Amino acid sequence: MAETSVAVVVLAAxxxxxxxxxxxxVLHRLGGVPLVGHALAAARSLEPEQVIVVAGHGAEAVERAVRKLEPEARIVLQRDxxxxxxxxxxxxxxxxxxEGKxxxxxxxxxxxxxxxxxxxxxHPADLVVLGFEAEDPGRYGRLVVSGKGLERIVEYKDADAAIxxxxxxxxxxxxLDAALLRQLIVRLTNENxxxxxxxxxxxxxxxxxxxxxxxxTCDEEETLGxxxxxELAAAEAAFQARARRAALENGVTLTDPGTVWFSLDTFIGRDAIIGANVVFGPGVTVESGAEIxxxxxxxxxxxSAGATVGPFARLRPGAELGGDVHVGNFVEIKNAVLDEGxxxxxxxxxxxxxVGEHANIGAGTVTCNYDGVMKHRTEIGARAFIGSDTMLVAPVRVxxxxxxxxxxxxxxxVEDGALAIGRARQDNKPGLGIRLMQALRLRKEQG
Structure with a gap:
């Protein structure tokens, strides 16, 4: 936590x-979130008193994204x-x-x-610049330092061979100190x-x-723009390598690390097991001991802990899986709570x-939650047994x-403990199956 009050200005224009x-x-995605989200996450680590985002090009879209990521941030406009x-x-x-930094x-x-x-x-200095030792300095501006600190910044185009x-x-x-910023920034000129x-x-x-x-100073990788x-693809590769390494170091098993994709805020507890070709979008928590x-x-x-998901499953926003839940192949869960077991x-x-605890949901079950205009909820009680290919037309309770x-x-x-059957009556017609197929084949032959 910072020793002095901090405000952060994020340039995103x-x-x-x-x-x-x-x-x-700044809205192109890296690690599942817009680039500006990484700057906002970094700012959050300082517990700042305020965060100001300077938007310009596409300001409305930038503001919408920032509002989702950091609702308390203030957005200001740089028109030119x-x-x-x-x-x-x-x-x-x-x-x-x-008053602060x-x-x-x-x-x-x-x-x-x-x-x-x-x-x-x-840092105790009135103004501090973040620098890095570049493997290939190229056209970066150079920092000229002495025993008295930073003397000046020289842009590449203005630098001589020695610089x-x-x-x-x-x-x-x-x-830099806020009072110093207010004092000096109005004195900047554009004579260049x-x-x-x-x-x-x-x-x-x-x-x-x-x-x-x-x-x-910091490592050059931290300053990658x-x-x-x-460069976005290279940054994604660098981000994923970091995330995979951190997961392994924190006690997560990745059976094929190079095929697992993380988002900025992915949290996975120790002793969780993550299989190959798993993709984590934003906002995922996997507790210790779960397996994907x-x-x-x-x-x-x-x-939750002890749950298993997959293979070939999709958990969408609002999916909450309790302990020891099993979600198998080709199952999709959205805005639904599955209780323990x-x-x-x-x-x-x-x-x-x-879905209440220890309920069993048979293959092919669908909660028909959307009527074309509104969404409706389905309630399934504890230890209920939903037979295969059941269509639950919401709103409904089992x-x-x-x-x-x-x-x-x-x-x-369906009341507690009841058996519900909602099928059309089956009617068998002796011999009609053979005659029907013969008629269809004849029609096909006759073109």
């Missing part, structure tokens, strides 16, 4: 033209993209009265770690080749005021339902220890 997309760059300094200036009204993050830089952010927020040999590069991430207001120019302004400026589809068999897709669900073996859809006959269409409530 860029169009990202190199992505070749109509969608704002005139540089990073100009973007941060749009956040000033939201920082009015705030402001950290500037980027919505397209997803891998800044908690330790790095803690080092930035806790370009410096391997310490600028990530763009910055932390790009005609933009650069946040990096704050270093020179701060030093002119006698302020202490310094650098915190996403500008192209290829191969070829399953889970999103927005909770799997429920068994749903195969070929079943349970949506908008509650009582505790009740039984439905295979092939039934259940349209009325």
């Amino acid at each position: 860029g169009q990202g033209s190199r992505m070749q997309s109509d969608m704002p760059k 993209q005139l540089g990073t300094g100009h973007a941060v200036r749009q956040a000033l009204p939201g920082l009015e009265g705030f 402001v950290i500037v993050l980027y919505g397209d830089t997803p891998f800044i770690g908690e330790e790095t952010l803690s080092a930035l927020s806790g 370009r040999r410096i391997a310490l590069c600028n990530s763009g991430v910055m932390a 080749a790009a005609g933009e207001y650069y946040l990096t120019d704050l270093v020179e302004l701060a030093r002119a005021e006698g302020c202490r400026t310094d650098v915190v 996403i500008n192209t589809r290829a 068999l191969p070829f399953c897709h889970l999103e927005g669900c909770h799997v 429920v068994k749903v073996g195969h070929l079943t859809y349970l949506g908008d339902a509650h 009582g505790a220890q009740a039984v439905t006959g295979s092939g039934s269409v259940i349209t009325r409530d």
Whole structure:
């Protein structure tokens, strides 16, 4: 937890033209969530007093995404993209009265770690820049440091040969005192080749005021920015490698790690077993000792200890599986609670339902929950037995220890302990089957 009050400004206004997309760059997904979600998650680790997101291109879509990810965040608009300094200036009204440290993050830089952010927020300098030693410095801006800290940031195009040999590069991430930010950012100018207001120019302004400026360093991987589809794919690979490694180190068994795909917020308890080709969408918790068999897709669900899922099962948002529940192959669960010990073996859809403990759901069962306009709920009592190929037309309740006959269409409530049969009467016509097939074959021959 930060020692001083912290506010975070996330810059998310860029169009990202190199992505070749109509969608704002920060909304492209990494680890199951928009890129900006990673910056917001990093900010959350600081327990900030406030989070301000600066939106621009596609601002309405960015705001909708941010509201889902961080409802308390404030969104401000940068109507014209005139540089990073100009973007941060749009956040000033939201920082009015705030006393503490402001950290500037980027919505397209997803891998800044908690330790790095803690080092930035806790550093005693008035202004701190996040730097990294680049294997190939390329066209990054260079950080010029001395025994007195950070002297200046030199953009590549303005650097001479000696400066370009410096391997310490600028990530763009910055932390500085809020009062200093308010004092200096209004003094930025756009007197440069790009005609933009650069946040990096704050270093020179701060030093002119006698302020202490310094650098915190991190691994280059943490500063990876996403500008192209290829970089997004590389970032996804890096994210998944991290997530798989963390799961293994935390006591999770991955039978084929390279085929398991995680989201940013996936939580899996120790001694859980995850089979091959399992995909975790956002919002999944799998408790200790549960097993997810191969070829399953889970999103927005909770799997309790001892439960087994799959193979080839789908858990959609709102699926809640109690302890020792079994969900088998080609079963889909959506917005439904399955209490302890429920068994749903195969070929079943349970949506908008509650299934009581130790109920058994036969193959081919469907909760018919949607009438074309509204969704309706199905209630199945404890230890009920739902026969194969039962259609439960919601809203409907099947009582505790009740039984439905295979092939039934259940349209009325079934009291506790009752047997419900809702089939059409079977009528056998002797010899008609043979005559019917003969007639059909003849018709086929005659064209």
